[in-house]
Amino acid sequence: MASSSSDPDSLVTLRFHDFRVERMRHWWTLLGEDDHADIVGIFGKFPPFMRLQVDRGLLEALASFWDPTHCCFSIGEVDLIPTMEEYAKLLQLDSPFSETPVIPIQGPRSNRCLEKYLGLTTAVLRPEIARPEATWRKANISLDLLTKYFSRSAFPAARLARDFIAGKKEWKKFRINAFKIAFAGIFLFPTSAGRIDLGVIPIVFSEGRSIIPAILCETVRSLSFCRRQGEGVPMFCTQLLQLWFCSHLQHFYRLQTPYHFERHTVSQTVQIALPFTGDSRAWALYLLDLPLSGWAWKVTWGPASWMPWTHCALFDGVPLPGVWGCTGHYPSLALRQFSGVQYPPRLGDLDAVTFDYIPWPTVRPGAPYSLISRSLRVSASTGQPERVTALERELEEAQTELLSLRLARASEREASAARVESLRSTLHHNSVAVANIRRDLVAQRGNVSTLRTMNEFIREQLEISEDAKEQLEENLAEAREQLETEQAERTRVQDELDSLRSYTQALVDPATGRPQDIVALRRALDASEEALTSARTSMGVMRVQISVLQGDNGVLQSELDLSSCRLGGA
Template structure:
């Protein structure tokens, strides 16, 4: 079977279904039987955004040929500059995030953002989608940024700033560079770096955290950015679960009652091809972002790929989540890198959004004791932390 993923194994759906069902039964779920799940009454969600006006102006002033060249090299990341954020929906949806199963739980519905969906949105052509970003002991951000911009490391040093515990490059410094080199290849490259740092991986307002330089350098050398973007999504959602803020009552009430028949499961622009479902020996996919790692189980949401949903294998799913700098993090990074050298994909079979009887029983048992946010907890402002 010819494929653009030469290092992947391809598993038949029947064999995967049988293996997962037997393993889930023998090894157990990722949580103990007496686990009590409670979705939070309040969460903290910081919705501050960088000002994208200058980036949008630069993009709009480029001609069609320049924009097409940018899209070809870096994917459709510039489109993210004009995406409107629905604050009320985001405030509501984060309360339904289950950090143990790495999914949203809306009544009878589990939903998860996936690598394949992010890849389809960004649209980057990759010879090997299994080539991922991974962080070494030293990122060498000074030298890498100097090479990208054609300046000296000393000039980079002059513009480094310390913001709390983060070493950053100010947006104003890079903006001046882009304006000066707007119609050159280097100007486009720094523009792409800006979008990754200010839009996709924001950490300090008005600045790019230096870890993004190392990440971006690997992306332009054909690393797949989608797993890292997904890692950032998951780790941010897990963090939001631990803080406070109010949400929008109408969205909360709507999502509480969401039924499967109300969901359009498969995005029409998603191609029907084998889906990555595990790496190495674990039954899930490890994700490595610029600041940490986490795992997710895409097999939990096969309906989002237009396939029948069966009981997923979630054994040990919650054992992988760490931030860079923690004890033994370099060893864990190496283990993830090795796991991605042995990926497994499963064929999709026929188009359907049906579920097996076993899955329905498993899902109902899993969420029957989930406690949703109280109505009275949704009222009254709470000042978030900075």
């Protein structure tokens, strides 16, 4: 834990320069959609960050809470670490581990380098570059030069056109290159007002390499420097750090201002509504009094499942190559930010991966005479007696030995103090981790009670399911008996159908294909018709005979009547 994590009196003072943000916004509006796509492919979706107003009091409070030993923010019982995964999601870039990080190497002279990327002549560039004889790692250039030639919608007039090596040819490509250099030097890696360090050139023009490690590296290096010195200029992207930190406060999720967070999307309003407006002391007191429920460990705009990179094979942390140097940090301190169970991590020494690309000179200007090696001094003992020379030699050797002993003791004291401070910080982090583990155990005990209740409920449901199972088995037995009965009935009906089919087949006459009973009936019907016809004929004959008999009977009656008459007359 940093010594100021609970003491708001030892606050860091930051000196903020005017980095000409408005000019960069106007320049962005002059570029086309294809230019925007090319630039966003390198830096991510950064345009909203150019509208974000930085709260200086908040950043000074954060710098005061920075722990340079473990490279994290220690605010009371809360430890937060900006990680490469979170920075990549904020800028909506690919995973920083899917690409090779940018590792700056010795480059050509700065004017030659700018001729290649800007197309301007040496006569124009050389007077504008500070330290033109140096490489890109020491030189810087003015933003005014870039905006003069490239912050415009069309090729400049004839007065400026002659300053280009190839004239109007490829001017649009040079305009994109100029904006990339200016954006990296103004927003991502600012150094001084209106000046752009040419060390950003390898970051901008290293295709297929991730810029996230460099952004995070310079953030860590600058915060550590300002924290140790008690003051300094923030030489990192302050907008990105403020947005990252605010995303870990519950305040912004409840009010949805000034940022509206969605998964894989971060959009912020122009009017910022922080919890309050105050200086660094007010912010420090506010953050120290903030309860644990006011912090958001996991951000909402991250993926459902994080896959953090916590350490390397031969190093307990992760090295970060930057623009002006290299450093390291411990992502294993941020497991709770990735929805993991926080445990006391193994912390090593960051000195092995902490160094500047440009080392200090062996003898610095203004160094005391006694610190300069004898080989660098000019002896003034020429002509002195031999005894005086020997005494002076012995005196110098004694002074050198005494100085070496003093330096050794001072180094031992510094190493002991650093070791004690490291042990104190490690002990604090371990205590915080143990408290977090205890808190997680309490939560897990509550989960065990809930699981027991759920187990009893499941057991009751199983008993109900057993009763239902028995009822289903009874219903199944009844259904099986009914099915067997139906099967027997179906068999009986099938047998009757087979018998009827056999009987029907026996009744069919093979000659006519008709049933034999019908043939017999037809024959009997024909015989009956013939008999009826014969009967009708016989009846006709009988009618004739009856008619004849009736005629004869009439004759006989007439004769009888005549005979009667005769008898009566006689």
